[in-house]
Amino acid sequence: MPEIEEQDVLFRASQGDQEAFGVLYENYVERIYNYVYYRTGNVHDAEDLTARVFFRAMHHIQTYTDRGVPFSAWLYRIAHNLIANWHRDRSRHQEIPLSDAPNLHYKGEPPEIALLQSQEKDVLLKLIRHLPAERQHLLILKFVEHMSNAEIGETMDRSEGAVKSLYHRTLLSLRDELELHDPEENLNH
Amino acid sequence: MGSKIKKISDFSLGKITSMEHRLSGVLKPIKPRKEFVRGIAQRIQIKPRVAFVDRIANWRLIAILIAGLVSLTVFLTVLGRAIVSLANKKPNAHI
Numbered sequence: 001m002p003e004i005e006e007q008d009v010l011f012r013a014s015q016g017d018q019e020a021f022g023v024l025y026e027n028y029v030e031r032i033y034n035y036v037y038y039r040t041g042n043v044h045d046a047e048d049l050t051a052r053v054f055f056r057a058m059h060h061i062q063t064y065t066d067r068g069v070p071f072s073a074w075l076y077r078i079a080h081n082l083i084a085n086w087h088r089d090r091s092r093h094q095e096i097p098l099s100d101a102p103n104l105h106y107k108g109e110p111p112e113i114a115l116l117q118s119q120e121k122d123v124l125l126k127l128i129r130h131l132p133a134e135r136q137h138l139l140i141l142k143f144v145e146h147m148s149n150a151e152i153g154e155t156m157d158r159s160e161g162a163v164k165s166l167y168h169r170t171l172l173s174l175r176d177e178l179e180l181h182d183p184e185e186n187l188n189h
Numbered sequence: 190m191g192s193k194i195k196k197i198s199d200f201s202l203g204k205i206t207s208m209e210h211r212l213s214g215v216l217k218p219i220k221p222r223k224e225f226v227r228g229i230a231q232r233i234q235i236k237p238r239v240a241f242v243d244r245i246a247n248w249r250l251i252a253i254l255i256a257g258l259v260s261l262t263v264f265l266t267v268l269g270r271a272i273v274s275l276a277n278k279k280p281n282a283h284i
Contacts, residue, residue, distance in 0.1 A: 025233050029226055030221060124212070144218050172205065178208075
């Protein structure tokens with residue numbers, strides 16, 4: 001959606017126009033869902049939290065003020081807060097494995113290779129979910145949303161250079177974590 | 190010294206490229222279920238204005254039903270009285 005058009009829709013939504021809010025929902029639901037999915041690791045909680053993000057946004061849209069950052073940043077902040085509460089509530093419980101991911105299996109591979117690759121993916125996803133929230137957000141914006149460093153900077157309220165530096169540090173630490181987790185893995189890559 | 194730094198940076202670059210490759214295979218866009226997206230959209234777009242109009246429409250229907258019942262009652266009463274009146278008048282006509 002062009003920026004001017006979005007500003008108009010945002011203005012109408014902030015005046016209580018639910019149809020306008022519906023347009024915003026259509027535009028952002030997939031992005032928020034992806035963010036929540038990769039932060040929580042399961043479809044059920046991703047749906048529940050995504051719904052809550054939009055209901056909360058709908059109830060507080062009147063208080064939204066345009067500070068020059070993308071509207072998505074506001075939604076991501078709501079999602080981040082809800083996910084933080086969700087992690088707090090679940091901290092007493094055991095972690096549920098990422099078993100219901102819809103695209104975990106490689107089609108066309110022999111089952112044993114597919115299983116190994118799937119396990120490798122699980123390990124990497126778990127390591128990602130143990131990163132600080134900011135780094136997880138960065139990776140999701142980079143690989144799921146395919147955003148440039150400048151766009152990520154706008155969304156995360158950081159400079160392009162800071163994003164680039166954080167990105168490199170994140171990848172290196174992730175690589176180190178992966179080596180610690182499975183040293184043999186390093187020989188293959 | 191310079192070549193050592195270059196080696197380290199090449200090593201880091203290699204690590205980064207390798208991780209980028211792996212991450213691009215793991216972090217892929219996922220489509221939420223259509224029913225889920227539609228369900229939330231419906232809940233979001235229920236306008237109080239529409240609900241109010243619906244309520245008015247219901248009131249109108251109830252009013253029309255009540256008016257219809259009253260009219261029917263009045264009509265039946267008048268018809269009944271007319272029949273009774275006619276039935277009472279017939280014997281008098283012979284006299």
